[in-house]
Amino acid sequence: MTTATDIAEAQLKMPVRRDPDVGRRLLHRTLKPLIGTPLNAVITLVCLWIMWLGVKGAYGWLVTRAVTEGGAQACKVGQGACWPYYEAKLRFMVFGVYPYDEHWRVALAMVLFLGAIAVTMIPRFWNRKLLMLWAITIVATGVLIGGGVLGLSYVPTTQWSGLPLSFLLSAVGLALGFPLGVVLALARSSKLPAIRVIAIVFIEVIRGVPLISILFMASVMLPLFMPSGITVDKLLRAQIAIIIFAAAYIAEAVRGGLQAIPRGQHEAASAMGLHYWQSMRLVVLPQALKIAIPPLVNISIGFFQDTTLVTIIGLLDFLSTVRTAMTDPNWVGIAVLEGYVFAAVVFLVFSYGMGSYSRFLERRMRLGHD
Amino acid sequence: MRIDALSGTSLLYNLRFRAILYQVLAVGSIVLLGWYLFTNVSQKLAEQNIATGFGYLSREAGFVISQSLIDYKPTYTYGRAILAGIANTVWVSAWGVVLATVLGLVVGIARLSRNPLLALLAFLYVEALRNVPLLLYLFLWYALIVTGLPAVREAWEVLPHVFLSNSGLTVPSLVWTSDYTIIIGALVLGAVLAFAIRRRMTAERITTGKERTSWPLIGLALLIPPALAILILQPDFTVSLPEKGRFRLTGGSQLTPEFTALLVGLALSASAGIAEIVRSGILSVRKGQWEASRALGLRDGQAMRLVVLPQALRVIIPPLTSSYLSLFKNSSLAIAIGYPDLVMVSNTTMNQTGQAIEGIAIFMLVYLGLSIAISLFMNWYNSRVALKER
Numbered sequence: 225m226t227t228a229t230d231i232a233e234a235q236l237k238m239p240v241r242r243d244p245d246v247g248r249r250l251l252h253r254t255l256k257p258l259i260g261t262p263l264n265a266v267i268t269l270v271c272l273w274i275m276w277l278g279v280k281g282a283y284g285w286l287v288t289r290a291v292t293e294g295g296a297q298a299c300k301v302g303q304g305a306c307w308p309y310y311e312a313k314l315r316f317m318v319f320g321v322y323p324y325d326e327h328w329r330v331a332l333a334m335v336l337f338l339g340a341i342a343v344t345m346i347p348r349f350w351n352r353k354l355l356m357l358w359a360i361t362i363v364a365t366g367v368l369i370g371g372g373v374l375g376l377s378y379v380p381t382t383q384w385s386g387l388p389l390s391f392l393l394s395a396v397g398l399a400l401g402f403p404l405g406v407v408l409a410l411a412r413s414s415k416l417p418a419i420r421v422i423a424i425v426f427i428e429v430i431r432g433v434p435l436i437s438i439l440f441m442a443s444v445m446l447p448l449f450m451p452s453g454i455t456v457d458k459l460l461r462a463q464i465a466i467i468i469f470a471a472a473y474i475a476e477a478v479r480g481g482l483q484a485i486p487r488g489q490h491e492a493a494s495a496m497g498l499h500y501w502q503s504m505r506l507v508v509l510p511q512a513l514k515i516a517i518p519p520l521v522n523i524s525i526g527f528f529q530d531t532t533l534v535t536i537i538g539l540l541d542f543l544s545t546v547r548t549a550m551t552d553p554n555w556v557g558i559a560v561l562e563g564y565v566f567a568a569v570v571f572l573v574f575s576y577g578m579g580s581y582s583r584f585l586e587r588r589m590r591l592g593h594d
Numbered sequence: 595m596r597i598d599a600l601s602g603t604s605l606l607y608n609l610r611f612r613a614i615l616y617q618v619l620a621v622g623s624i625v626l627l628g629w630y631l632f633t634n635v636s637q638k639l640a641e642q643n644i645a646t647g648f649g650y651l652s653r654e655a656g657f658v659i660s661q662s663l664i665d666y667k668p669t670y671t672y673g674r675a676i677l678a679g680i681a682n683t684v685w686v687s688a689w690g691v692v693l694a695t696v697l698g699l700v701v702g703i704a705r706l707s708r709n710p711l712l713a714l715l716a717f718l719y720v721e722a723l724r725n726v727p728l729l730l731y732l733f734l735w736y737a738l739i740v741t742g743l744p745a746v747r748e749a750w751e752v753l754p755h756v757f758l759s760n761s762g763l764t765v766p767s768l769v770w771t772s773d774y775t776i777i778i779g780a781l782v783l784g785a786v787l788a789f790a791i792r793r794r795m796t797a798e799r800i801t802t803g804k805e806r807t808s809w810p811l812i813g814l815a816l817l818i819p820p821a822l823a824i825l826i827l828q829p830d831f832t833v834s835l836p837e838k839g840r841f842r843l844t845g846g847s848q849l850t851p852e853f854t855a856l857l858v859g860l861a862l863s864a865s866a867g868i869a870e871i872v873r874s875g876i877l878s879v880r881k882g883q884w885e886a887s888r889a890l891g892l893r894d895g896q897a898m899r900l901v902v903l904p905q906a907l908r909v910i911i912p913p914l915t916s917s918y919l920s921l922f923k924n925s926s927l928a929i930a931i932g933y934p935d936l937v938m939v940s941n942t943t944m945n946q947t948g949q950a951i952e953g954i955a956i957f958m959l960v961y962l963g964l965s966i967a968i969s970l971f972m973n974w975y976n977s978r979v980a981l982k983e984r
Contacts, residue, residue: 257708264709271711418617422624432965433958434923436937441958444950448638449631529727536729536930543730560741564734568726575725 299558309559310566313549317566320385320545329376330388333365337391345581347588381459385540387570389459393531393541397466398474398524404467405474406513410504412475413482423475430472435533438465443537462534466527473523481516482508518589521582525575543567635951650947651676657942659934661850672943679939680960686856686935687922693861694921698868705873716869723866728859729927736855736931755835755846763854764836767847773827780823787815852933856925864921871917875910876902907979915972919965926961936960 259265289304299306319327340361343349369388372378384392411423430438442465443458450456456464485508493503535544546567550560605611639646651673658668663681666674704716723731740760744750749759757764768774795808836846849857879902887897928935936957944953 257710267707267709267712271709271715274715275711416613416617419620422620429958429962432962434926434937434961436926436929437954437958437961440937440941441954444944445954448635448951451634452637452641525725529725532727532729533927536927543727543733547733557741560737561734564730564737567730568734571727571730572722572725576721579721579725 296554296558299555305565306559306562309555309562313552313555313559313563316386317546317549317563318387318542320389320540320548321383322385322388323377323379323383326371326377326379329368329371330386333368334388334391336361336368337365337395381457384459386545387542389540390528390531390542393463393466393534394524394528396463397470397531398527400467401470401474404471406478406509408471408475409478409482412479427472427475430469431476435465435469435530436536438469439533439537441465459539462537462539466531466534469530470523470527473526474520477516477519477523478512480519481512481514484515485512514589518582518586521578521585525578525582528574528578529571542570644948646949646952648952650943650949650952655943655946657946659939660932661853661934672947675939675943676936676956679934679936682933682939683922683925683928683935683937684964686853686860686928686933687925689857690860690864690921690925691918693857694864694868694917697861697865699872701865701869702872702876705869706876720866720869723863724870728863728924729930731863732855732859732927732931735858736851739851739855749838751838755837757836757838757846760851761848762851763849764846765849766833766835768833776827777820777823780819784816784819787819788812791815850933852928852931855931856928856933859927860921860924863924864917867917867920868914871910871913872906875906878909879905904979911972911976911979915969915976918972919968922964922968923961 257264258268285304287304289302290307291299291302291304292307295308299309315324315327319330322330340357343357344354367373367376369384369392370379370381408423408427411419412427414420414423439462442461446456446461446464489507489511490503493507498506531541532543534541535547540548546563550556550563652671654669655672655675656668657675659666659675659678661682662678663685664674664678666678701716701719704712705720707713707716739762743758743760746759746761749757749764752758755766792808792812795806795811799805834846837844883901883905884897887901892900925935926937929938929941932938940953940957944950947953
């Protein structure tokens with residue numbers, strides 16, 4: 225009697241017939257899209273040429289023509305990347321005018337902050353303990369950067385600058401913009417006409433004007449709106465503008481999520497005897513926010529880049545400190561490209577990382593296990 | 595009975611009363627906040643002796659605008675200066691939209707190419723542009739033009755009669771006469787005629803079912819009015835070609851470094867977004883649609899034009915609208931590199947007059963108005979291409 229196992233064993237014992245054409249077929253499959261038609265062959269050649277130029281240019285600038293030793297004078301003569309510039313200016317570009325001896329404090333704060341973000345990104349840790357983690361992180365980074373307690377010297381906000389400031393502006397903007405955005409999204413889909421109209425006007429006005437105009441408003445107009453004798457810190461004013469701007473965009477992402485929830489969910493919640501806020505908090509929002517996560521991550525990437533606009537109203541964010549470093553009398557006009565390339569690489573790493581994370585989330589949600 | 599008794603207990607449990615109460619509270623608090631801010635502002639303005647109102651718009655501006663589409667001199671009014679700023683904003687955004695659409699379309703299709711090298715290059719292009727802030731690119735392009743390019747005397751001739759130097763891009767230009775306005779009018783007339791004929795012939799084909807070749811008639815309608823205009827007016831087509839002189843370039847028209855950097859920055863960054871939109875639009879059309887149109891005997895081009903593109907457009911238009919809008923709003927970054935757009939002119943005006951509230955109000959209203967106009971137009975277009983369901 226032959227069983228399935230016997231057949232399997234027999235198959236295993238059979239000599240594997242080697243396909244003599246396998247190599248050729250593989251070669252054919254790789255080459256066909258490259259040189260299948262004459263046009264394709266031309267495209268391939270042009271692409272190879274462009275890539276060659278790019279690699280040659282980058283390698284020449286970064287390695288063969290690079291100036292590795294000497295000071296500003298050597299870089300002025302040299303044609304490639306100026307490594308001494310990075311050596312001299314790296315800390316200024318990253319930390320700006322924050323007191324030099326206290327740089328470890330902002331560095332530690334950034335490590336804490338990025339660590340908390342890394343933990344938050346792992347779906348397994350999405351529970352109430354995260355709120356605790358963030359409460360601790362916020363207090364710790366606040367104490368570290370601002371000082372004034374625990375024997376740390378006080379550092380005024382005018383000296384907060386560089387990459388930490390960019391992180392701070394976008395993180396606080398998104399963190400405080402989020403609840404405001406959720407409230408606005410709920411208001412916009414409310415049944416009460418007055419509340420709906422207020423939300424629509426607010427959201428559409430903010431989304432219809434450029435961020436720079438809201439920053440101008442905060443830096444020039446806000447002081448006029450305050451009662452006499454009360455001044456608002458410049459950094460705080462920019463932060464308020466960013467929070468308001470973020471809220472309007474977050475509201476639209478959340479509204480998209482709210483619209484995707486079938487009416488039956490609202491009706492079922494009412495039938496269970498839940499009132500409006502209960503049904504929103506326990507039934508509708510948990511589902512809507514989950515749908516809104518990928519667009520929300522995309523908004524976050526945009527905001528991290530948009531915080532560079534505070535340069536224009538005179539705050540020392542990362543882009544601004546990179547530009548200030550170039551105007552150092554010793555280096556002026558020598559390391560322009562070096563500065564911008566450094567800033568671009570930093571932005572590229574963080575934005576691309578977050579973009580990949582957003583794609584991971586979308587894939588995960590499409591599988592839809594939980 | 596019970597319901598009456600319950601609703602009688604307190605007004606607070608009456609749903610209609612609560613709805614009205616909430617709305618009154620919301621509107622009331624906004625009115626209160628507005629009134630509070632208004633009193634603060636009037637007090638501050640009085641203390642600091644700042645004038646109010648829009649009277650300053652008719653006063654002499656006295657500042658120079660380095661480039662302007664409309665006629666402007668420092669002796670003109672502030673109102674005129676702001677108009678010049680608006681014209682500059684619209685000018686750079688319009689060119690940006692055109693360039694970004696063309697580039698985005700090409701790169702988006704390249705992203706889907708079966709040639710892996712081309713797809714890789716397009717991918718690198720999109721990611722490099724999307725993940726670095728536009729402002730950084732603007733600074734970089736501007737610095738590269740001003741410090742990286744040779745002086746005018748050694749300007750590069752990138753194409754015949756197109757010069758690139760540290761004072762910008764010099765291109766050939768037509769010497770504009772009033773004749774051209776008439777010829778353009780005739781062109782528009784021809785286009786309208788051709789469109790009307792096409793509509794009538796389509797309607798006829800649908801009712802009678804007879805196919806007639808339409809293109810000769812449409813072509814004639816398109817060509818005859820401008821041809822007539824040219825024959826009658828006999829304009830001299832003078833093209834001003836830039837030539838390299840001893841010290842400077844003569845002729846042609848000059849695109850300043852600010853304009854060039856802003857245009858390149860805006861167009862490149864928007865094109866990356868548009869490429870992704872085009873790609874996802876084409877991907878959203880199922881493979882079966884291609885196969886079905888081939889089964890119906892359509893050629894590849896016809897299948898693309900008649901079957902795939904109309905369906906892809908449905909997916910493409912709404913996000914395309916928002917990327918046009920953000921390009922338009924991003925043109926306000928011009929102030930960072932000194933292109934005299936609306937924001938920069940308003941900023942100078944505010945600094946000179948001290949009337950910040952009016953200045954910001956004007957440019958916010960202009961942006962809002964133009965944004966709404968763009969989105970209304972795109973919504974109209976979208977409703978035309980959207981799925982028509984019974």
